[in-house]
Amino acid sequence: MGHALGPGQRRPCRRDTDGSRCRREDRLKVPRARCASSPDEQGWRLVRSDDVTPALVAGIDSSTQATKVVVCDAGTGEVVREARAPHPDGTEVDPERWWEALRAATSDGILDGVSAVGVGGQQHGMVALDEDGQVLRPALLWNDTRSAGAAGDLVSDLGGPEQWVDAVGSVPVAALTVTKLRWLAEHEPETAARVAEVVLPHDWVTARLRGADRVRPGTARTDRGDASGTGYWSPHEDRYRLDILRLALGRDVGLPPVVGPADTVGEAPGGMLVSAGTGDNMAAALGLGLEPGDVVVSLGTSGTAFAVHDRPAADPTGAVAGFADASGRFLPLVCTLNAARVLTAAATMLGTDLAGLERLAQQSAPGAGGLVLLPYLDGERTPDLPFASGTLGGLRRGNATPENLARAAVEGMLCGLADGVDALTAQGVPVRRVLLIGGAARSTAVQVVAQNLFGVPVDVPPPGEYVALGAARQAAWAVAAQRGQAELPAWSHRPAVSLRPDDPAAGTRVREQYQALRTAVHPTTRREGRSEPAT
Numbered sequence: 001m002g003h004a005l006g007p008g009q010r011r012p013c014r015r016d017t018d019g020s021r022c023r024r025e026d027r028l029k030v031p032r033a034r035c036a037s038s039p040d041e042q043g044w045r046l047v048r049s050d051d052v053t054p055a056l057v058a059g060i061d062s063s064t065q066a067t068k069v070v071v072c073d074a075g076t077g078e079v080v081r082e083a084r085a086p087h088p089d090g091t092e093v094d095p096e097r098w099w100e101a102l103r104a105a106t107s108d109g110i111l112d113g114v115s116a117v118g119v120g121g122q123q124h125g126m127v128a129l130d131e132d133g134q135v136l137r138p139a140l141l142w143n144d145t146r147s148a149g150a151a152g153d154l155v156s157d158l159g160g161p162e163q164w165v166d167a168v169g170s171v172p173v174a175a176l177t178v179t180k181l182r183w184l185a186e187h188e189p190e191t192a193a194r195v196a197e198v199v200l201p202h203d204w205v206t207a208r209l210r211g212a213d214r215v216r217p218g219t220a221r222t223d224r225g226d227a228s229g230t231g232y233w234s235p236h237e238d239r240y241r242l243d244i245l246r247l248a249l250g251r252d253v254g255l256p257p258v259v260g261p262a263d264t265v266g267e268a269p270g271g272m273l274v275s276a277g278t279g280d281n282m283a284a285a286l287g288l289g290l291e292p293g294d295v296v297v298s299l300g301t302s303g304t305a306f307a308v309h310d311r312p313a314a315d316p317t318g319a320v321a322g323f324a325d326a327s328g329r330f331l332p333l334v335c336t337l338n339a340a341r342v343l344t345a346a347a348t349m350l351g352t353d354l355a356g357l358e359r360l361a362q363q364s365a366p367g368a369g370g371l372v373l374l375p376y377l378d379g380e381r382t383p384d385l386p387f388a389s390g391t392l393g394g395l396r397r398g399n400a401t402p403e404n405l406a407r408a409a410v411e412g413m414l415c416g417l418a419d420g421v422d423a424l425t426a427q428g429v430p431v432r433r434v435l436l437i438g439g440a441a442r443s444t445a446v447q448v449v450a451q452n453l454f455g456v457p458v459d460v461p462p463p464g465e466y467v468a469l470g471a472a473r474q475a476a477w478a479v480a481a482q483r484g485q486a487e488l489p490a491w492s493h494r495p496a497v498s499l500r501p502d503d504p505a506a507g508t509r510v511r512e513q514y515q516a517l518r519t520a521v522h523p524t525t526r527r528e529g530r531s532e533p534a535t
């Protein structure tokens, strides 16, 4: 990687080349790897402030579709460099591809001069390692629904949804790691028998950042946020539920220890500190600096609605997952399987691109002339319909236009998340504004529809990689903690575009027609559709 100095190598600082002398009063302390001048007694190297301004931290978002990297000023959070590289499509992937994407994104030296790095990763993915740290099979990702049957079985095995909520805060669906382990035990027993340790995508990438060519059992670390998405770690008890791991896999295997939010888990070969990292939604919460009353609606590969809350969620309907956050609190979250890629699919159907879809959608009216799309194109997680497909309802000769189809796609994607925000409200989460982020939040058509759909003001922060930003903020926190500062560094935020509802009745009508079609097509949800459709 561009940043990686070999063991013992040091990058020269400017003092070495310009021969100037440090004055005591303008010295800063920076980690050892940043500068080749003499160490002081604490092992920090003293360098002139203009040599290290700004002190830099990096955040990595290893998400479903891509790896994104931001490098920030550690003091303010201002992004100074960015890069990205794509991941392969699919619902299972060899973790090596994530590492290759990270190498590609950082190959031009974007991490040069960075003092600490953190990783936010797609949640739930099952990375199964053998006793040598070799990956045993491609990681099964959060959006792989083949473990839906295992999820249903596990719910029954423990005694029902309430028992799951009591144990781990969430009712298992195919997304959760615990169901993937049960699936592995049932469908690939020989592989299951060789598993020595199970880690999550961010745990794996973080361990690789520390320089190892493989992730040997016992070396990876995780955090509360990502651990809470496994289904075998309890957010309210702060501990693994090994009985549940056994229920899924039939035996014990190694799991990464859960470290604290501001902990450092090691150093990269060039000397960068590596922070604990977390799940991507938890990282986004850090990147946005959420306040009580803020609910994030993120429109990436997944759609998520979540908030930072002071107590764990407990929703036996399974709509709200009772996750932990990356700061020591909780992160009640609703996730849909179909978000930004609904728009891509609709654009393909219309023979256009995202810009074309955007134009068409804005030429239609709220309600799309009665055309409604249930956008369950990849099955759905919330509601729990893993093998459902999309449904276009209300189609008439008079409304069969490209404009209405484009609008119905945007409305359908957002209605599922508006239902998600309602589910958070039902859990006692205060909802005073929605923060709209993720790739599809860049779309003006999405913003126009969102404005009246949530019943509260919608703020659209400037386009940015908030997962990576949050991971970088965690890295800055780890650096601060090493200096004895306990608080999460305060970072400034650029102002959001604020959208006030101007026709809430229109939003209500859009949601009502969506709910009517959903009820007609899927009258029950929770236990329905768990069997794969006949082919």
Ligand SMILES: Nc1ncnc2c1ncn2[C@@H]1O[C@H](COP(=O)(O)OP(=O)(O)O)[C@@H](O)[C@H]1O
Residues within 6 Å of the ligand: 063, 064, 065, 066, 299, 300, 301, 302, 340, 341, 343, 344, 354, 437, 438, 439, 440, 441, 442, 443
């Ligand atoms: N202007 C836009 N309008 C609609 N969708 C967009 C736009 N820009 C990006 N996207 C979509 O956003 C998605 C990527 O969003 P992102 O939040 O980065 O996802 P992830 O974190 O899952 O990788 C892609 O599916 C892309 O097509």
Ligand SMILES: O=C(CO)[C@@H](O)[C@H](O)COP(=O)(O)O
Residues within 6 Å of the ligand: 063, 064, 065, 121, 122, 123, 124, 142, 175, 229, 279, 280, 281, 300, 301, 302, 303, 304, 333, 335
């Ligand atoms: O499963 C969830 C949340 O529970 C997803 O949100 C994944 O964490 C993937 O995120 P993106 O790639 O869509 O950002």
